[in-house]
Amino acid sequence: MTAYSLRTRLLALWVLLLASAVTTGYLMFGVYAQSTGVQVARADIAVGRACREIIDRYAALVGVRGGSIAEADLAGVVEAALARLPGIEGGIWGASDGPIAYAYPTYEGTGPKTDLPAAERDTIAGLNAQALRVDHAVSLNRPSRTQVLLLQACPLHGPEPGLTAWAMGRAHVNDGPIYTRFLAGLGFLAATVLGSAAFLGWFLYGFSGRIARLEAALAAPRPDGEDLPRLTRTGERELDRLVDALNAAGGRLREARARVVAAERLAAVGRLAASVAHEIRNPIAAMRLKAENALVSGDPDRAASALRTVLGQIARVDTLLRDLLNLTQARALNRTPTAIGPLLADSVSLHEDLAGSGGVRIETAVDGLPEGDQPHIDRVQIGRALDNLLLNALQNTPPGGRVRLGAERVTFDGAVRLRLRVSDTGVGIDPAIRSSLFEPFVTGRPDGTGLGLAIVREIALAHRGEVGLVEDAPETTFLLDLPWRPS
16 A cells, blocks of 8 residues: 655645635636526616617607607607617617617616717617618627627608617626625635635645754764664644654653663673683683692602693783773774775784794785875774784685785775774684684684784774674685775
8 A cells, every 4th residue: 555645645635625616616706607608698678678669669759740740759659669678778769860769767877868879879870871771680799898788770661761779788798796696706716715725825835944944963973882763852743743753752762772881791701700700711721730739759850841831821810801901991992094005014914924834825906095184083993903803814814825915995885994804714703603703712623812803803893893704705805894994
């Protein structure tokens, strides 16, 4: 099932809101257009009715009077015909005389309106001439921006030839209360949509910014041993509940980590104490046995031999204790820009005699390291780590073999790293001790203390790096991976 983000869902909501607003506006426009169409149709019907009323009343007057009819009587006919038709004006038109009678009984201005509208005079004249020519009623609808002009002309059949009746009305389409309500509705709809869009945009911007700050806080580098940072509240109630929960979880995690570290330290101290006791008990037992035998025999030569053995065992215990101190004593790092080539050369020179006596040659490879950019490391401690790795390689390489020291600068996951390699052509590491190779007192040699690789691991961890045995390498290879510069 696809999981959509809150931002995507809010954006979809905004699109739906916009679509509904457009649809509503379209429907409103349709209703308004329909209502204006009804207004035009009603006005058209009223104009046609007015024209028929004039015809009927003219015919009735002709039937009563006969012969010629005075203009005053014709004006009365028009007045009576239009009296009950609001907004309709009209009159009687002569083909040769032009306007004969005119009336606008429902005119809403001050006083009666008796003059023909000058703006439409030519239109009225043309339509009356057309009605007289075709001998039936003709209509004209002329729309403008705010109204539709409706005009109809009808021929009058009577004793006087060339007479026509006409009626005219106006349907206001973009004016009046309906148009005002339509504009108010559209304005409210637009304000609602724009307000909703602005609110959603403001909310999305603020919400995205708060989420981005939380992501940056969670992704920021943290001190060693801190799994979750202490997050700052965002001011958003829902997000702050998550922030409080994460802060509480981080506190519980730190407490649990502290308890685990304490337990691991106790367990490590227990294992170390047992191992140290075992390592020291063997030399003590050997010294005690030699001393007792020398005392019983009374032979000066045997006593001298026993003392030499005791001194050798004391030296062994001293070496053991020195390695333990190097392993357990935390020393502050003194990082300085360090040239790797001279560092490897110094390590090789310290062990040239041992390598020569064992028939082992030592090679170094430092090609490709930039001269102007040197790694920031503790030269003394990294030198000690290289000494332990090199000594371990020499002690496990048979005569005629080779030990190689290499260094390279690599970029991994955007971070620049220094990688030091120590490889040898020896018999390799016993599979039984591979998983615990860097633990104290784990060794594959009967005369080894098992502390050299443990010291290397502690130095690597102090530099926020790591050391490991390269799997599936053609030679036994240890890789010391360190940051080029501290973060």
